[in-house]
Amino acid sequence: MKKITSITLENYRAFYGKYDPVLLENGENVLIYGENGSGKSSLFKGLRDFLEASNDPTFSFIRNHHDPQTRGSLQVTFTDFDDQTKDKILGTDTNHSLNDPGFTNNQPFIQNADLVKGFLDYRRLLEVYLHKEERPNLFEFIVLNLLYKYPIPAARYRIGEKWKQIDHDLFNVYNRNERIHGNAITDLAEFESNLRLTLNRISRQVNAYLLRFFKQNMRVNYTLAPMRFDYGRGKWQWNVIKDLRLDITLDGVALTNYSDILNEARMSALAICLYLAAQRNIPQNIQYKVLFLDDIFIGLDSGNRIPVTKILQHSFPDYQMFITTYDRHWFELAKNLFKNSGQSWKFLEFYAKKEKPVNVTFTRPLIIEKDSAYDKAVQYLHHDSNPDYPASANYFRKHLEEILSKQLPEHEIRNEDQSKIEAYRLKDLLKSAEKFLSKINDSVGLVMLASLNPYLHSLLHPLSHNNLSSPIYKAELIDLQRVLPSLESHLISLSHQYRLFISVNEKYDLTFQVNPSHTGHFKLRAEENHYLYKDTNGAIQVSSGKCRCVVSYDTINGVKTQVRTHTANDVNFNYNSFLGSYNTIHAYLIAQPATAHLIAVVNPLTELAYTPRGGNQTTIEDYKNSLAW
Template sequence: MKIKRIHISNYRAFLVNDDQEASRYMLDLPNGENLLIYGENGSGKSSLFRALKDFFNTVTNPQPFQKNLFYEAGNTSEPPFIDIEIDDNSHHRFSSDGNQYLLVNNESGGNTNYITQANITNGFISYRDLLKLHFRQDNQEPDLVSLFLGQDGLFSDMVVPAPAQPENKIAYKKLWIKCGGLDREALTDYNTNVTALFGELETKANMLLGFFQKECSLKIEYTDGVINDNTLNNPTISFKVKLFGKDLPEHDDMLNEARLTAIAISVFLAHQLCIPPAELKILFLDDIFIGLDMTNRIPLLKILTSDDLGDGSSFKDSQIFLTTYDREWFNVAKSYLGDWQKTEFYVDNHSSSIDRPLIKKSGSYEERAWFYLTQGDYPACANYLRKAFEQKLRDILPENMLRSGFSRSDNDTSHIIVSKKHLSINQNDEVWFFMPKESNAKNISQSGFTGLQKLIDKFETLIKGYGIDFQHIDDLNRIKNRLLNPLSHHDLRSPIFKTELETGFTILKELNKVKTQIIVEVPDENPVYLFFDKGDANTGNDYKYKFQLLENLILLEYNGEERMLNAECKPIARFLKSDNSEEPREGKNQKSLSDLCKGICIFSMLHKEDKRNVVFNPDDLINEVYTEAGQTLKNLL
């Protein structure tokens, strides 16, 4: 069981100003991947750590939701939340509305107790947690009993595995409460099981410590709790460290930070290996590299990715989240963690008056453009913004406008061999264009190369042709030169250039509202036929007209308006509905369904009628067209 999506709104650093930003803080892990995160100081990576930790804690221990300090109720349609989607298609939420955990959806209908189990595993480890093992406050030794066995200790919610008394098979913290009632049998079960538990913890910690430094070894000493004179005396826990076989009486004062950190990491990870298996096991390591030098960081990656740590155990069943503030180390770690997802957190102080995180999502030109805007690298921002516009416009434009004469098919494996002296090649982000040369080696035409300028022109033709009121088209034309050639600006860091880029983001935001949906897809292998019924006024017969769709039939939507885009089609035949007899009627290709249906309607009118001023509603005609399965296009919308 793994997390496949995390969605956060107005929790701690994750400020969302309005519903347009609703998906700003969404991390997709579609296959339940592990995640490596680089984050600047103050970029929100620790807020992500706290978000997941609070989410799982609130299932068993309700607590206040930590809203963003600058959140204003009413700016978003939903109250602040932390959403988790699991790969069993269940959807869980920690909402500020009542500070409660909610099971939003559970498609499988299965048991979701794994959420509670994930909290018991205590898999959230930060650098501050590591300090608890060796940091002395007021010259006092660390309180290891509270760390491991206290009310919120690492093992406190773990069920005692092998008590002599069956009624003592309860969580360690509950059994200790029984011990407080001077129950000697309970205390015996407690001491026996804790001794065995810390023996296992010691063995596994030394196994992991061997990945870092073979010269160090650890001994965990547990002294039983006892009842004397009707008083329960607490147990004690202490760590004894050897270096090159020699005892170190005060190891926390004698070892350097790298060795202390390696010991602490080994103990915390060994704790995870001692926890019974769980369906959902989260291991979140937040900035624990701080105390490690480079030579001790690589061993940690080997521990996390090993198939066998030495005793058959591993972290393969855990979903791991690993954060670092060290950019150089992040780049090194990426090469070791090839199948992990990687993302980057930055401080965004441009898109809002309040500093907040910016999550750099790979593969999104718009997100990369935002990132470079926040970093003040305006030429790079303009470059990715141009790519974002080109990508979006290509998604919107239909095939017959985008590349007349070219096919989008990925299945076309035909080829042709032409001498280089007769052919030149251009390319954009999506395709290559091969163009013949004149004898003087100049290109005859580059009309097929649809860069941003031509894409904008084609988009303008599209919206005007279909009567769509896209009010930003003039603004887009005004800034296109900056996007086409950002280096032409005389001052690359001037407020004017930044303002133009911000205008570009505003236009792109509006452009993203333009949606296209394929209603009927035309595959390369098999023809697609559509039908239209019409009675012939001259013969009195009812006919079914058959025609072939040659291009995908696409619906365009914007601001509540819908337009069926032109798709080329070809008349094939008509059938007499009374006996289904066929009359071949193959004709010329028509540029749209409405033109073809209009032609059929005019042809079916009485010959003596004046057809010059006849008006048909294109939408009404198209809605009556149906597929071979009998579905009308109206029902497919």
């Protein structure tokens, strides 16, 4: 079987501009929350268009009406999955598109999927029960909507299409003696027989759903009047009997006016069961099966919503399902139900985001794929009816704390006593970040951190604005929405440009040969972690980092002189880097008459002796060169 694993939208219907792909890497089902006007229905119509265009070469691409001059596309990636294990089969991705102009989706498996696709929105549900009659005639709805493309394999036709042909051939003749009219009369009898067989299967399935999942003592049957052709007294009175009505019993009592007796929740549930039963009884031997339910839970209460979700899980495991809702509470509840269903689901949120690319302000869909602090911040910022800027600022702060806690080296997010900085202490995290980026000479990252300074007050004190709904506050948050992903992306890419070299508290030595019988010894220690990093030219450098001289002494004619101890407060024996330790000590020595002749080496790292853990003594320069990047 096949599943959609990626959807990319560009300048199509409500989708202005090009969007990042919606990735469904494991062929997940999709549950979407979205406000009205957020683009849910455009996705519904987009996937429906994609499938229908595979069988319709005259299909017209619908560009976003705010940019009618720019071409767009709807690109879909399909991947094969094992029918038994449901595992993804690697190397089977195929890309197909609905382009403007030109289509590449006219593939047999897509064309077959179009013929049996299940796309249902709330408006179609109303056609079952929103009628003035007590028991409305549903022939047109059931035959031309519900069962329009329902296949009758033995007869090699689809119910709705066949009915349209029969209806045309019955009436579009000069008189009753024409062959085409006579053939239609014959076809009418066969059509009625096949329709009854189909309705029998569907009604049995509906009653099975009602009994198993709803625990209601409600049953559904149908009455189909004999489909005969009535000629009347002339052609102006020709008529075909097409009368199909539902028979509903509740607690064993037949309901003559079920629309009046059953509440909207029960009627909606019944309509959904009819639709799902029809969909489930379609012959299933096709490669891609899809069910897209757009806001169908509107008329259902929770007692009827949960059974519908169970029907979906039980009866459509081989379908890829897309479900939308504008009910936030139901979205959260359904999300928990589906997470524990044993099936693979992805949860998306759609919001209407204001755009002003030129001089006109309009909204475009904003698609949120995750449930991170950043996503929640964006949701509160761009909520169409009830934006909450303090909540947005609070979640942006949390996201920034997460970025710094996760993307900085763990050794760097430490207090003075080397305990880890708690994730909620933003000021301390920013200070650690600035210190680390300075160590590895990352000017780009330092500029990004500096760009956050104007917004720190809002992040640290989200309720402090004089007007919590002011455009100024919103503008600050929009800037944060732009800046934070750039910072996160930079820190992620930066992680491949450095590695820990020498850790805090590790020791190294420096010696100076004053003359053949006199050697100066300096015992030093790293007070901070030191890193190797790649500079802008790709050359490997050693970072800065505090270090200090702990003790020093001389050996004269092989005799060790008195050891000199240097405290942590002695500024003359504290340094900002390995290079600094050499240069400072050398400067001190050449200021003394006895050692003024000492000449500095070109590369001081060759003079610093270091013994790695479990290794032999070497120099810091040689150790640097020995490490594979």
